[in-house]
């Protein structure tokens with residue numbers, strides 16, 4: 001016996017692919033987590049915090065040093081004023097932030113606009129709070145927003161739109177004009193923007209614009225981000241949501257009863273990372289550019305078709321020149337026969353859409369050796 005809501009979505013295909021990759025000893029370019037170390041200074045700060053007995057619950061909505069550091073960073077990077085006492089909630093990863101925000105802001109029957117392809121969590125997040133996702137396709141080949149299709153998606157029932165830039169899985173970085181259109185439609189239709197900005201610092205082209213800083217958006221935007229990608233610590237589960245005080249109070253309540261709080265010693269170390277200077281970010285970004293420039297030529301040579309990502313660390317590649325199989329069969333075959341794991345494209349589209357069947361997603365947040373080894377294996381495909 002299981003509840004109706006748990007029947008309406010499937011297990012995460014991303015995490016399933018990680019398990020299958022391990023079973024066949026394939027190189028895991030499926031789940032997006034780095035296989036290289038996080039900054040030593042943060043590791044030492046975490047160890048020191050544990051040693052100093054920072055081992056009990058932090059304040060539910062986040063340890064003060066981390067909230068203060070996040071607020072200071074938004075001020076200096078984006079000129080955005082954030083009150084760490086009333087507008088910020090630290091969560092167990094951006095994943096929990098997204099779920100807690102949906103549960104705090106959406107009612108059953110509300111419509112939520114989601115761009116497709118989408119990071120697979122957004123569907124279940126909407127379902128868990130009884131909302132209905134409305135899907136708007138990003139247009140190939142560069143995954144841009146079609147203004148007419150977006151405008152047509154807003155209805156009287158639209159309560160929120162989920163905006164993820166840089167985008168997982170496509171690598172799109174939305175332009176200022178695209179975000180201005182979203183902002184205009186949100187203002188006109190009195191709709192909330194829920195932004196997932198977890199890849200804000202991983203970009204090869206274009207700037208990162210924080211939607212909450214657009215005119216009239218601060219009071220209708222929840223900004224979600226986290227430390228996982230920026231500091232290569234996906235297992236620490238540190239994320240946050242920035243929202244106006246009334247909404248933050250609701251998000252904090254939901255977060256409290258879901259998890260009580262994020263790990264206290266890791267929050268202490270997170271505050272250290274949030275204080276890093278710009279040189280850290282430049283170096284991290286250059287590292288990702290180099291990784292992208294190992295994987296992309298190898299994929300192109302093997303016969304995949306794709307748009308080179310502008311941001312984030314994924315390549316969403318069309319394999320129809322290589323195989324007529326569907327995406328799941330192809331991804332399985334790649335794991336078993338080529339020894340490289342990816343995520344079947346249909347997992348980024350809603351069930352029954354029939355889309356993504358000739359797509360697969362590769363993650364390049366890996367060491368040069370890992371990517372070069374993957375390139376050798378992919379080389380088997382080219383001829």
Ligand code: GLN
Nearest residue numbers: 014015030031032033168
């Ligand atoms: N965001 C990463 C991805 O898309 C990790 C997902 C996860 O397993 N939480 O692969």
